[in-house]
Structure formats: C-alpha cells, structure tokens
Amino acid sequence: MKNSKTFNHVSYLWDDAKAAELAGDEVALFIYRSNILGADLRLTNYGGGNTSVKIIDKDPLTGADTEVMWIKGSGGDIGTLTKSGCAALYMERLLNLTKVYRGIEFEDEMVELFNHCIFDLASKAPSIDTPLHGFLPFKHIDHLHPDAAIAIAAAKDGKKITEELFNGEVGWVGWQRPGFDLGLQLRTCLEEAAGRGIKLRGIMLGSHGLFTWGDTAYKSYINTLEVIEKCAEYLESNYKNVFGGQKITSLPAEERKHQAAKLAPILRGLCSSHRKNSPLGAGGMIGHFTDDARVLEFINSNDLEKLAPLGTSCPDHFLRTKISPLVLELAPNEDLSDVSAIKAKLTPAFEAYRAMYTEYYNTCKHPNSPAMRDPNPVVILYPGVGMFTFSKDKTTARLASEYYINAVNVMKGAEAVSEYTSLPRQEAFNIEYWLLEEAKLQRMPKPKALSGRIALITGSAGGIGKAIAKKFAEEGACVIINDINEERLEGAKAEFIKTFGRDAVATTLLNVTDAESTEKALDAACLAFGGVDIVVNNAGISISKSIAEHSLEEWDRLYDILVKGQFIVSKAGIEVMRKQGFGGDIVNIVSKNAVVAGPNNAGYGSAKAAQGHLTRLMAAEVGGDKIRVNTVNPDAVISDSNIWAGGWAEGRAKAYGITVEELPAYYAKRTLLNEIILPVDIANACFALVGGLLSKSTGNAINVDGGVAMGFYR
Structure with a gap:
C-alpha cells in the first residue's frame, strides 16, 4: 500500500476509511478521487483537467445493462466536483459518433451531438474533453495539467524525454486543440503501442497535459501520482542555473x-x-x-x-x-x-x-x-x-x-x-x-450593477456601515471592510467570506482620525483589488448634550471623527481615484441633524452640518475628475446601529421627555410616512447614488428619515 512518505512532490491524500464508506459506488469513488486530485494544485490548476469513470447501469427505457461514462461537466472544477456537476453519457452512442464525424475541419459540430448521448437527464453540459475519455477503453481516467508533466510536454525534446524517462510506457501525442480528433489520436496512440507489445500507463499531450488511468479509482489515483512524481524528480535533478x-x-x-x-x-x-x-x-x-x-x-x-x-x-x-x-x-x-x-x-x-x-x-x-x-x-x-x-x-x-x-x-x-x-x-x-x-x-450571467467596482466603507464591521457593505457586495462590488475594533472586524470578515466568498472582501484596521492609518487602509485596498472606486464616509459617534453640559473633549472628539475623519479619508480616496483616472464616488453619511436645529445637539448637529457642506465643497472641486460626491441623511436608525451606544439614546430620550424604550415608536410617529428607519434603508440610498442610474448627479443629498418636514432641503 502506498502512503504519503512514498511521494515528495505530490500529496498522497487517499483515505482508506473514506474510500471504504464509498465501496460499491464507482461514481462516488470517481468523485472522491477527483476531489483529492484537485486538492493538490501541483497536480492540476483550478478548473483544469478532467476525470471520468465508466460503469454498467440499467437503461431506463429498456432495463438492459448498458455502459455509461460519468465525466466532469463543462466548466467545472475537479477539486470541488459533485455528482450534479457531472455529465453521464451512453458509451455506445458516444462511440457511434465516429460514423457521422466529417473530419477535423468540422469537429466543433460534434459538441452539440454529445447531447444526444446523454444518459442522466440531470447532466451538466458535456465537456469538450468527452471524446478524449470516451475513446480510451479504461474504467477510470485522469486528465490533469501538472506543472511537472507540462514542463516536459512543453520542452523542445519532450517526446524523447518522455520515452526515455518511462521506458516507452507513457505515450506521446503532439499538440492539437482538444476535440473529437484528439480523442481519436489518443486511441490510435494506445493501439499502436499495443501493436508493439507495449502496455501504456499514460499518454503525454504535447504542450498540454497528461492522461493516466487504472482499473479502479485507487489504481488510477496511484498511477497518476507515480507518473507525476517521476516527472518532478527528473526536473529536480536537473535544476542548476535556473532561468x-x-x-x-x-x-x-x-x-x-x-x-x-x-x-x-x-x-x-x-x-x-x-x-x-x-x-x-x-x-x-x-x-x-x-x-x-x-x-x-x-x-x-x-x-x-x-x-x-x-x-x-x-x-x-x-x-x-x-x-x-x-x-x-x-x-x-x-x-x-x-x-x-x-x-x-x-x-x-x-x-x-x-x-x-x-x-x-x-x-x-x-x-x-x-x-x-x-x-x-x-x-x-x-x-x-x-x-x-x-x-x-x-x-x-x-x-x-x-x-x-x-x-x-x-x-x-x-x-x-x-x-x-x-x-x-x-x-x-x-x-x-x-x-x-x-x-x-x-452564456455567462450579465454583470451586476457594481461589478468591476471597489468600495471602502468606513466603520463597516457593524451597523449602517455593514449594511452598506453587504448591499454593495450583493450588487457585485469588492468591499474593504474596516473598523477601529479588531475583534469586531474579525467577526465581520468571517461573516462576509461565508456569504460572499474570499474574493469579494478584504479587511483592514482603520482609524479615520489618523492620516497614517488611512493611508495604510487605502494601500490595503490597492493591494487587494487594485484601487478604490467608491468611498463611503460612515464612521461616526454621537453625543447628545446641551451646550452647558458639553465638554471640550467631547466637542473635539465629534469633530475629529466626523469632520476631520471625512476629510482625511476623502483626501486619500481622491488621490487613488485620480491615479486610476476614471472617476469614482464619495458618499458621506451625514444626518437630518445637519439641517434641523434640535435640542441638546450643538456638537453633533454642527459637526454633521460641517460634513454636509464639506460634501458640497468637494463635489465642486473634484467634478473635473469625474468624481461624484453626494450625501445621505439618515435619521433615527436604531436597529443594529452603533450610534445608540455611549449614551446617545439616553440623551435623546431625555431631550424629548420620554424613555429609551419609547424612542423607536416616537421617531416613527413623528415622520410623514410613520416608518421605522433601518440600516438597509441607508444602504439602498447609497446604492442608488453609486449604482449607475445617477452617474450624472453630484453635490446632492438624499434624505432617508421617513419624512421629517423640518429636514427638507430649501
């Protein structure tokens, strides 16, 4: 029995216990073999190669035994292959296609005929590699793209090296585009070797890859590993003055x-x-x-x-x-x-x-x-x-x-x-x-509205910021999740990766009041995705106190985070957008309080007013760079919002002479629409500004407050 110690250049991943659970189900064993082959990127790249198995099954129309080939479907990946990602075809029908084949000039027309060979009606579209597997008479077949084998296949003396390295037991078929004719050439290579009394264990495809096989899933797996291991050993022994x-x-x-x-x-x-x-x-x-x-x-x-x-x-x-x-x-x-x-x-x-x-x-x-x-x-x-x-x-x-x-x-x-x-x-x-x-x-799906766009939303590990980031990711954007709190950031990262996948999200710590921290965050975005197209200034705090009760430290903190933070992050974002040269969007999450003179709100409200006017000033300045700068004005976003931490809810309740528990109903009843405002409502407004339909609007504000007449722009 082979084991991991036998191989130095490939990973032996076969688990006897797992295989025993699948004993008797050749399709399940074929999928298991495919998955462990695809798990080692030294054996094949993502989406590359193909695997197959031939079994005897009952014809659903006649009840008679018939040979069926299961093979990875078009566009799949063997490392993540499931039964639903396979194509199953009648072997007799597939082989009979040779009777209608009109030659290499017409071989593309054969692909549509594969559909006439379908056995399992739930099959994926058959791969272009289907005849390459079908015309080889082996039960289990692996077609992989291992670097070690392709290095020999792409060498000027590849055919000679292959013959000498494997003592003629690995055949050679020169470069040809995959298709029906290449399948016939593989069969011819096998038959010619048999005519010389040679039993091949594989075939090298010039500049392309490797075919190997076996009578069982395990034998095919081991044969594949052994051939690739030998190629890798040969290369290693010749590495001297590299490049x-x-x-x-x-x-x-x-x-x-x-x-x-x-x-x-x-x-x-x-x-x-x-x-x-x-x-x-x-x-x-x-x-x-x-x-x-x-x-x-x-x-x-x-x-x-x-x-x-x-x-x-x-x-x-x-x-x-x-x-x-x-x-x-x-x-x-x-x-x-x-x-x-x-x-x-x-x-x-x-x-x-x-x-x-x-x-x-x-x-x-x-x-x-x-x-x-x-x-x-x-x-x-x-x-x-x-x-x-x-x-x-x-x-x-x-x-x-x-x-x-x-x-x-x-x-x-x-x-x-x-x-x-x-x-x-x-x-x-x-x-x-x-x-x-x-x-x-x-046949690829139409790109989503934010496909090809990269968004950095400050304070996006929770509350409104997280809702905006989710909306943007749902619409196809790559998002840079950031926060000043590392623990909260890690939690958001895990959530986003689980929902959207690792390629849709990057994370970075960000203190918006610190220029160096901001520069590092923008660098992280550029390393992760190449740049930034959308900056949403969302990070903030809230302090509700009267002038008499307001401390200078609290005042400075409000202006540092809300105004200075918006300035620092916007400046860094504009620098990146100008480097790219095709514009972008800045959206500032401000507030109804930027225009409404409410009680116990001097620090927060005036800072929000400064944010609002800074939006208009930036819009006037960077319009020539095709950078749009707009405002979203929320109000009373209570659900899952960090704004209610730190005494803000208590301060607002005190200002209105009610309890904290009464705040949601109080805020809803004072709106024209009598609606509670949620983080997703703010996210939708941000998307409206950056999603393409308002690409000629800048310097504008969208109120998302359920309708507060005092907050209407005049």
Whole structure:
C-alpha cells in the first residue's frame, strides 16, 4: 500500500476509511478521487483537467445493462466536483459518433451531438474533453495539467524525454486543440503501442497535459501520482542555473508591498481603458498582486527577457493569461510620487502592448472569428517587486495569477531539461477565439450593477456601515471592510467570506482620525483589488448634550471623527481615484441633524452640518475628475446601529421627555410616512447614488428619515 512518505512532490491524500464508506459506488469513488486530485494544485490548476469513470447501469427505457461514462461537466472544477456537476453519457452512442464525424475541419459540430448521448437527464453540459475519455477503453481516467508533466510536454525534446524517462510506457501525442480528433489520436496512440507489445500507463499531450488511468479509482489515483512524481524528480535533478541566474535583487518584502500599493491604481487605470466608457460610469478591471518566491525568481532572472514574450504553452494557462505578459521597465525602487511622470513613462508601453495584441488578432483571425476583445494585458510583471494581474473580477484575476505561476513552473522545468516552447501564435489564437469558448462566454450571467467596482466603507464591521457593505457586495462590488475594533472586524470578515466568498472582501484596521492609518487602509485596498472606486464616509459617534453640559473633549472628539475623519479619508480616496483616472464616488453619511436645529445637539448637529457642506465643497472641486460626491441623511436608525451606544439614546430620550424604550415608536410617529428607519434603508440610498442610474448627479443629498418636514432641503 502506498502512503504519503512514498511521494515528495505530490500529496498522497487517499483515505482508506473514506474510500471504504464509498465501496460499491464507482461514481462516488470517481468523485472522491477527483476531489483529492484537485486538492493538490501541483497536480492540476483550478478548473483544469478532467476525470471520468465508466460503469454498467440499467437503461431506463429498456432495463438492459448498458455502459455509461460519468465525466466532469463543462466548466467545472475537479477539486470541488459533485455528482450534479457531472455529465453521464451512453458509451455506445458516444462511440457511434465516429460514423457521422466529417473530419477535423468540422469537429466543433460534434459538441452539440454529445447531447444526444446523454444518459442522466440531470447532466451538466458535456465537456469538450468527452471524446478524449470516451475513446480510451479504461474504467477510470485522469486528465490533469501538472506543472511537472507540462514542463516536459512543453520542452523542445519532450517526446524523447518522455520515452526515455518511462521506458516507452507513457505515450506521446503532439499538440492539437482538444476535440473529437484528439480523442481519436489518443486511441490510435494506445493501439499502436499495443501493436508493439507495449502496455501504456499514460499518454503525454504535447504542450498540454497528461492522461493516466487504472482499473479502479485507487489504481488510477496511484498511477497518476507515480507518473507525476517521476516527472518532478527528473526536473529536480536537473535544476542548476535556473532561468540563467538572477539579474537583479528583490526589494525587501515591506518595500515590495509599498511599491505595489502605490503603483496598482495607475496600472488599473491603464488596464481599464477598454472599460472607461461603460454605461455604469467609473469602474474597471479588478487587480491581484503577488510577490510569490516563484514569481520573483522568474522576473528577477537573466532569462526573463527571452522567455516572457513567448507566452504560455498549456491552453488552460493561456486562456487566462493572454498571449504574453507586459514587463514593466521600472526600477524596483522607482520614485512613484510623481504620478504624471509615471503615467507618461508607462503609457507608451501599454500602447505598444495594445498594438501588438491588435496585430496578433488581425494576423490570425478567421472570417468567422468573434470581434477582438480587450487588448490590454492581463499579466504585468514588475522585476524586483512582483506580479499584477487584472481581469473582470477578483476571482478571475487571482486565477490568472495562479495560472501564470503554473506557466513559470513549466518554463523553469522545460528550460532545465531542454528548451521551452510555447504555443504557436495561430494555435494560441485558435484557442482564445475558439467559437466554442466564445459561446461559453456568451452564456455567462450579465454583470451586476457594481461589478468591476471597489468600495471602502468606513466603520463597516457593524451597523449602517455593514449594511452598506453587504448591499454593495450583493450588487457585485469588492468591499474593504474596516473598523477601529479588531475583534469586531474579525467577526465581520468571517461573516462576509461565508456569504460572499474570499474574493469579494478584504479587511483592514482603520482609524479615520489618523492620516497614517488611512493611508495604510487605502494601500490595503490597492493591494487587494487594485484601487478604490467608491468611498463611503460612515464612521461616526454621537453625543447628545446641551451646550452647558458639553465638554471640550467631547466637542473635539465629534469633530475629529466626523469632520476631520471625512476629510482625511476623502483626501486619500481622491488621490487613488485620480491615479486610476476614471472617476469614482464619495458618499458621506451625514444626518437630518445637519439641517434641523434640535435640542441638546450643538456638537453633533454642527459637526454633521460641517460634513454636509464639506460634501458640497468637494463635489465642486473634484467634478473635473469625474468624481461624484453626494450625501445621505439618515435619521433615527436604531436597529443594529452603533450610534445608540455611549449614551446617545439616553440623551435623546431625555431631550424629548420620554424613555429609551419609547424612542423607536416616537421617531416613527413623528415622520410623514410613520416608518421605522433601518440600516438597509441607508444602504439602498447609497446604492442608488453609486449604482449607475445617477452617474450624472453630484453635490446632492438624499434624505432617508421617513419624512421629517423640518429636514427638507430649501
């Protein structure tokens, strides 16, 4: 029996007890095998590869035994695969498709015919890999994209290395786009080996990946691990002068992150040129940054200039990272303080990349090719600092980063044992603009109103701030949750990740009265997502006292948090928005008390009035930058609101001559609509201002108070 100690380069995750629970259910074992293979990113990338099992089942129409293949459905991920994510097909029907196959020029039409082979009516759409599994006569099959195997598959001498390394027991099929014909080639490779008296244990696909198999789920799993382990051992024994040695030295870790945070908004603006005229106004690509050691080894090397323009080899890598990365010609410690100078330095590089991509498209396109997509780079390499990736959402940007690291591993291995080769440009284009891929893109759900936008809401670990952050996340925004209280922040983080996923949220401590704390919070936003589009100044306190009872310390505290805090955070947010160059939104949560002269409210009410006028002043100043600044005026938001802490409820009750328990009803009855105001009501007003429909409104105020006539604007 194999165990984890047998392997040094892959993870042995098979649990005999778990497998025993699934004994007798081959589909369940196939899914279990798939999940543990997908759990090790050294074996395959997220969403990459495919797995299958062939079983005998009862035909629901005839009751006769029939062979059925279960396979991961289109667009799924083996690491998280469930039965509902699989396709199940009649093997006899699938094999009979060879009778209607018209040749490689027409193989795309075969994909629709897979639907005529469906056995389980609840099946997901069958993957393009379906014939690759169907035409191999093995019960359990694993098709993975392990870096160690692809390094050999992408090497100039890959076929020879594969034959020698495995003594002919792993076959070779040269590069071809996945499809019906490639399935036939796999079968031919197997049959030709058998004709020579060789029993293959796997097949290497040139520039692409690996096929392995077994009679049982466990045997397939072990065979897969053993083949990949052997590839990895071979590569490791040949690592010497990696990437030609190091040309430059990285900045220290903290300095790398500082440089990345300051540069990210500029890069985001340049990368979002294709999206600046979107109907929703400000918003753009979402970013991801990594200074992973594997990335630094590559981008600091002597061979970067040679290898980076070649792009990737594996189609899964290429689809998410584009034809090649953009390498920045900036010193690691470049002074980034002069934003105009940095933009002037980088703009020609981006223009050159877009021109290169346009030429690539025009040279390789077919008469029926989809229109050219965004010509901006996805992967941006900054030697000495790290790698940025930008895409339509955080998940896609993060995955692009992971895939390019896979590509770096492949280049490292291929260069160690031979010479790295990438996909020819025409083949790369045929993958990127494949009509089947285009159809998949067209089936994607329509973006939400705040997709591509990044929001920082101060004081968002609770109360009104949390409600605003939830609303924005529900509408597709990436949100930066922050608070001065670390414990409360951790609780909010766990809640948001559970609800929206790790790619929708980042967190940071933030004291709005401290400029350094604010700068660090904005840097955290830029590192997490690439910048900021929406700033909501929500953090606040409330003190209800008469002039006679009000202390100077309380007065200063109110003005520090409400007015100074709004100033500090807005100033930092405007700086980031100007770097990006496509506008943004600032929403200030003020109050009815900014315009209503109520009792026992001199400090709070006057500070709120200052916030309101600062809103108008900022709107007048930054309109030329397409930054909109607006106000939401709540009143009496009692439910789940931090404003009622610290004696505010008692102070207001005293002012009105009622008890604290009577406050909710009192506030509701004094409104024209007789309504209690909730945090979500404030969140909805904020969304109305930033969601796109009011993109030409600035300097305005929306009252959310149930209708208080004294608070009407005149």
